[in-house]
Amino acid sequence: MNIVFIINDPYANNIETLYAELSAEPENIITVVVCDRVGHSFSPAVPALEIAAVLADKGIPHIIYCADFDIEALKPDYIFTSNPYDIYIDDKLSSDKLSAIGRLIHVSYGAALIHWSGDYRVLAENPYLERASMVFTESAQLYRDRINFIPVGYLKLDSYAYYGRQFTRFDRKxxxxxxxxxxxxxxxxxxxxxxxxxxxxxxxxxxxxxxxxxxxxxxxxxxxxxxxxxxxxxxxxxxxxxxxxxxxxxxxxxxxxxxxxxxxxxxxxxxxxxxxxxxxxxxxxxxxxxxxxxxxxxxxxxxxxxxxxxxxxxxxxxxxxxxxxxxxxxxFDGHEKVSVATRIKNILKDGLGD
Incomplete structure (x- = not known):
């Protein structure tokens, strides 16, 4: 598989185990591209160098996006983005452009506890979600009316549940x-x-x-x-x-x-x-x-x-x-042995035959 990750936020815990599972198979070509998170009055900008430092600390190889970088030349089968909102990314990397290059994929970063209604209706109307080939979600209890939403479990907690990562131990309550x-x-x-x-x-x-x-x-x-x-x-x-x-x-x-x-x-x-x-x-x-x-x-x-x-x-x-x-x-579809990253990897493999 040829996979591109486009990362524009510093929360690497949502790709860490998935990257490890995919890169462990030598036939896979994995490219991680880091770019600036575009800021707004309600949400701060994050420079690519800050995000790159997080990935470097996790041992994830990456390149920093520049204006003349050609993602299409990579000929990706899948393009993962860390954020499902076009307002936070360079227009050249918007979902309409990426979905024309490869299958657009997103993994949810946190389980929604409320309906997408009222002030949150804008989330349901996000065009990215319509353009994405697959949106991996935490629970089968969510988004049952969306055929491109696939429940796989909580990737954000994968390292704790399946890969032995430990919580911080404090010296008191x-x-x-x-x-x-x-x-x-x-x-x-x-x-x-x-x-x-x-x-x-x-x-x-x-x-x-x-x-x-x-x-x-x-x-x-x-x-x-x-x-x-x-x-x-x-x-x-x-x-x-x-x-x-x-x-x-x-x-x-x-x-x-x-x-x-x-x-x-x-x-x-x-x-x-x-x-x-x-x-x-x-x-x-x-x-x-x-x-x-x-x-x-x-x-x-x-x-x-x-x-x-x-x-x-x-x-x-x-x-x-x-x-x-x-x-x-x-x-969140807890499984005794199979990690969320492994589940996603298997779905991606099966998807190449579609």
Missing amino acids: AIAWKPRWTGADRVNFISYAQSLFDVVKKNNLILNLIAHPLLFVSLSQEEGMEEGINLLNLMKNDECVRFVLGADFLDDVLGSDILVSDISSTMAEFMFTEKPVIFTGGMADLNKVGEAVMSACYKISDGDALKKKIESLLEGKDPLMSNRRGVYNWL
């Missing part, structure tokens, strides 16, 4: 926090941040704050957020708080003892550990995956309730423990 900090949720952010900081200090815990690059920028643009910014600065200088960034953030997240999160695919990923999840969000139009995940989560609505729930869990009071058992494997 740790809480991972994935806050939502946009729009009206900025107010809740302050409430939960203070409560988490208080309970972490009181119980000598570690707080792994999964920090979006635009976190400080977003808060600074909203009036009345000085308290939140001051609190974040205080947390940044405290030895109990770790700001988790970068391509390997899941090492720290999955190594934590409790996840506190608003609606996020990280909630589904944490189900792999079968450890407690506390949901701090409001109403959401949940799909089947979201409903299953939420049924195994504790739901709280204010900072005081969050503190009480964390301290209760630290005491070993965990009535939802049995709800979490088996949820991940049921939702």
